[in-house]
Amino acid sequence: MDNNNIDFKDLWKKQTVNQPNKEDLMARLKQFKKAGLRSLWKTNILLFATSAFIVFIWYYYQPQFISTKIGIVLAIVAMIMYVGVYNGLLRIYKDIDTNQTNQEFLQKLILIKRKQQFMQSTILSWYFVLLLAGICLYMYEYASRMTVFYALITYGITLLWIGFNWFYMRPKQIKKQQAKINELIVKFEDINKQLD
Amino acid sequence: MEFEEIYKTYWDRIFRLCMGFVNDYDAAQDLAQETFIIVWQKLETFRNESAIGTWIFRIASNTCLRQIEKEKRFPKSDLPVHLSEEKQASIEPQIQYLYKCIAELPETERIIISLELEDVKQAEIAKIVGLSEANVRVKIHRIKEKLTQKFKENGQQ
Numbered sequence A: 001m002d003n004n005n006i007d008f009k010d011l012w013k014k015q016t017v018n019q020p021n022k023e024d025l026m027a028r029l030k031q032f033k034k035a036g037l038r039s040l041w042k043t044n045i046l047l048f049a050t051s052a053f054i055v056f057i058w059y060y061y062q063p064q065f066i067s068t069k070i071g072i073v074l075a076i077v078a079m080i081m082y083v084g085v086y087n088g089l090l091r092i093y094k095d096i097d098t099n100q101t102n103q104e105f106l107q108k109l110i111l112i113k114r115k116q117q118f119m120q121s122t123i124l125s126w127y128f129v130l131l132l133a134g135i136c137l138y139m140y141e142y143a144s145r146m147t148v149f150y151a152l153i154t155y156g157i158t159l160l161w162i163g164f165n166w167f168y169m170r171p172k173q174i175k176k177q178q179a180k181i182n183e184l185i186v187k188f189e190d191i192n193k194q195l196d
Numbered sequence B: 001m002e003f004e005e006i007y008k009t010y011w012d013r014i015f016r017l018c019m020g021f022v023n024d025y026d027a028a029q030d031l032a033q034e035t036f037i038i039v040w041q042k043l044e045t046f047r048n049e050s051a052i053g054t055w056i057f058r059i060a061s062n063t064c065l066r067q068i069e070k071e072k073r074f075p076k077s078d079l080p081v082h083l084s085e086e087k088q089a090s091i092e093p094q095i096q097y098l099y100k101c102i103a104e105l106p107e108t109e110r111i112i113i114s115l116e117l118e119d120v121k122q123a124e125i126a127k128i129v130g131l132s133e134a135n136v137r138v139k140i141h142r143i144k145e146k147l148t149q150k151f152k153e154n155g156q157q
Helices: A009-011 A021-063 A068-094 A102-144 A148-193 B003-022 B025-045 B052-072 B086-088 B093-103 B107-117 B122-129 B133-153
Strands: none
Touching: A009 B003, A009 B093, A009 B107, A021 A068, A021 B003, A021 B025, A068 A102, A102 A148, A102 B052, A102 B122, A148 B052, B003 B025, B003 B052, B003 B093, B003 B107, B025 B052, B052 B107, B052 B122, B086 B133, B093 B107, B093 B133, B107 B133, B122 B133
8 A cells, every 4th residue: 555545644633632721721820830939939948047047146146256257158158159050040941932943942952951061060069169168267266265176176077077078979969960961961962963 | 813712723733743742641731731831921922923833833842842851850650650541542543553653753753743744834844843844845755654664564554
């Protein structure tokens, strides 16, 4: 039998379709918006609570040294930067113009993923550096009131903890993020090649 | 054009496009809804530079492409078993087989053939996908051959 005997168009259009009413769609839209708002609240409340806690410490204990204050500021800056960049990345991704040809759209997706890949590892490293500097400065005032022995132990444990995070957690986290993004980039590039 | 009118006119066509892409009733329903949410949000920004069909099909096909990311995040096997099988049981096996074959094609070919079967003009398909018209014509021809071949092998005639 030759090609023309199979009427693909006819078969294609026989697929059962169930058109939900418009109210369902609008309910879904509301749900969408709510979910977006909720995730925004979650990260920002967390950030706000941590900052409020730190400011409370500042106010309550009245640190004398400037190093303590700088330390507090650095820690807050680190957190704001991290959340800010992360929110920004998510927004870029959500706002890609969908009215482009598939080819342009795929190229945009690849570009954004590359940017995301770079930002994530860079920002994560900066986050750790700022936090480390902040904590060390913050601790100085209190350590200076301890005996040398206890001060050394305090700093030792803190640095050990930070070292563990820097040398173990950070690379692991970056690797995990990169693997996920790389896989997607490869996939999108493959699809884009289909259009060559 | 009013949203409601667009919705009524295009829902079936968009749904079938999504269905050809994923061959999963519930997922296709989700993708079609997502498409119309974008249409609803962006309708104001639509200028009559292109035909409204081209505009909507672009949004739909790009939405299908973008869901690949979600697919990677939640592998299908992790999702609860849907009742989609039941809904599809009433459909002729030939129709099911057609959608299955299309969903197994490379991603862009799924979009191209779906648009062709929706009677979208080849010049419009070219504008949606981002290929030349000649290229689209060649691709459609090859995809149809591929599908015919598969149908023959399967004895579905």
